[in-house]
Amino acid sequence: MxxxxxxxxxxxxxxxxxEPNLTAGVLTFAFYGLAPLALLLWLFGTPQRRRxxxxxxxxxxxxxxxxxxx
Numbered sequence: 001m002x003x004x005x006x007x008x009x010x011x012x013x014x015x016x017x018x019e020p021n022l023t024a025g026v027l028t029f030a031f032y033g034l035a036p037l038a039l040l041l042w043l044f045g046t047p048q049r050r051r052x053x054x055x056x057x058x059x060x061x062x063x064x065x066x067x068x069x070x
Contacts, residue, residue: 005041009033 012033019025 001041001044005037008037 012029015032016025016029019028
């Protein structure tokens with residue numbers, strides 16, 4: 001998955017480099033490369049985040065209660 005992300009960033013970086021001015025290049029890279037890629041990685045990472053949260057909750061429920069210091 002990360003190889004595809006790196007490849008996409010490379011392609012959009014090359015696209016941004018061919019823009020006629022710096023502003024257009026930065027906007028092309030940000031809105032055609034970084035923003036969609038960040039959204040894609042966040043969406044595809046949701047199942048793993050849910051598994052991690054469920055695992056932490058399970059471990060917390062199975063752990064013995066901590067003694068209270070007085």
